[in-house]
Amino acid sequence: MPLTINGHDHDFAGDPRTTLLDFLRRDCNLTGTKKGCDHGQCGACTVLVNGQRINACLTLAIMHDGESITTIEGLGTPDNLDPIQAAFVRHDGYQCGYCTPGQICSAKAMLAEAASNWPSFVSEDLSGAVRLTREEIRERMSGNLCRCGAYSNIVDAIVDVMEREQ
């Protein structure tokens, strides 16, 4: 069965060692997803698999046939930005931009997790409704590093998206 990537079918028939990240970049020519550390520490390779964010560097392409993958290329277009992309532009949520595709995919899934009431390490009440404070957003985005240090603007962008959605 093919992998469905941004709505298009892609067959995988390569070396089993190929990570999902390398398959996306090298074989599918979807180079929006970035390789930072290649060890699950930086989050630059964050993509959505069946709607959940994961590190594409720490999983094998061969394990994902039949699954639905969304990369940054699947979230918006230059003429029709995803609301998170637009907010990153408005708030200057980047400098060099290398971590940005991962940040945006991560933020997309993070908002869905919060809407599903998933708690985080900093949630005081495990059974209460999740309220995305800045502290909560920082904790929930801690798997995405930004070496330029655009963190405060990234949090601003995510808060902006939340406020516009309400």
Place this chain on the structure above:
Amino acid sequence: MRPFAYSRATDLDHAARLAGDGARPIAGGTNLLDLMKLEVETPDALVDINRLPLGGIETHGDGLRIGALVSNSACAADERIRRDYPVLARAILAGATFQLRNMATTAGNLCQRTRCYYFYNTDMPCNKRAPGSGCSAIGGFNRIHAILGASDACIATYPGDMAVALCALDATVEIAGRDGQARSVPVRAFHRLPGDAPERDNILEPGEVITAVMLPAPPGGKHIYRKVRDRSSYAFALVSIAAVVRMDRGAIASASLAFGALAHKPWHDTRIDDLLTGQAPSDALFDAAADRLLEGATGQGANDFKIPMARRILKAVLREATGDAT
């Protein structure tokens, strides 16, 4: 990464048979693939168990049965876990990141390997990675290393959080073997001390596959998971404590404590629980509990700080658990 043969398990027996022939089961893969890239792990074959029916959290007697493939995220988000076993949800949420917890599984988390720097560095001797080659951490950089239960062969720690909470909850690991065999092992007895065979982290035998983790009936009481680490998110513990403490009329009716990042396994000492049970909380009692925990504790130099730190954190956790949050 070294080449390997990949196969997808068709059923549990198939997985066990391949595992018995040397294949490494892979589920989330977050730790295994990382180590394979570094060639710390060099399996000839992987058996992908992701599509076996080992998911879901089901009621089991008065407790819960957590399938081996339940992701760390799903486990920590489960309403029953959050309500009845909050120490487990807290411990899981204290580890890694959302991305990693979405991939990492219950069974895989139990089997994660040490973060000893020398285990990761294939240029250096390490008895866990290359038995008989020596331990570079003894006399080397050992800030994150064990103060309890270490041996001359290895001073590595078990790095995880989830298993520490499972020890406090006295959960059980359900294991399938070849030819339909099965056994259950308390989590407290699942991980090993290094002794002279530090290459073995746990009691799993070739051909065995974890199928589930069973939680006993909800223990009630106050649940605390306290983790001290070098940064406030996405870091391994320097010291962690899982505590489940029930009070009755001013005295400790029951206490179950487990400790992370102090030893080659999540540390549990029934004598600490027994010492606390039936007693009125006091500073002297908490010191006695810390004395018992740290009986025989040995620093390696750079990790000496863990000894007073473990005492202070234990006392703080016990103060909070018994009602005095100061």
